[in-house]
Amino acid sequence: MWLAMSDLPAEGRRLTFDDPAIWTVPLQEFGIPCRILVPLEAELFVVPHHGDGVDGCFIRGTLRGEVSLPCNRCAEDARIVINSDFETFEPFPVEHDAERASQQERLSSDDVPDEEVVRIKDGVAQFNPQALLWEEFSLALPVKPLCRPDCxxxxxxxxxxxxxxxxxxxxxxxxxxxxxxxxxxxxxxx
Ligand SMILES: [Zn+2]
Ligand SMILES: [Zn+2]
Incomplete structure (x- = not known):
């Protein structure tokens, strides 16, 4: 799902997401033993930014839900409350970078390219909210999940x-x- 920046009003737009596939598809793809206990819900506020030599978009968002991962010490389910607030600026790749990136993509078409958050396609700046939500979700997961602090x-x-x-x-x-x-x-x- 790509959003064209030109479709967004200058004052920004609020978007909500609750399609579990945003998280379950990459979880499965990467083989992460994570189960969703309370459905994840996300809200993004996206403001396009032009000028100052850098074009991109400001994004403010929240991600809430609850998941489980195997405990790092005992391998039983560790419940993880996802309650994350984030703010980020995603700069658009400049035109010649974008060309080079697409050339590289052609060269290494066998590899699965990283899911991009922003891109320029046919001269149009686009934003992929699902890629950002996956990034924010993986950042919210603990490196060493514990079923309880004193496991x-x-x-x-x-x-x-x-x-x-x-x-x-x-x-x-x-x-x-x-x-x-x-x-x-x-x-x-x-
Ligand atoms: Zn023993
Ligand atoms: Zn444990």
Missing amino acids: KGLCPVCGHNRNKGDCSCATEEGDPRLAALKLFTPTRKQ
């Missing part, structure tokens, strides 16, 4: 989920500081 993770010995109680390995390991003392004691001379 105890899995036992490295038996793989037991330590949030569901201790396994028998836990007591054997003991306190690492005491273990160090035990090693130290026999060699101590008085």
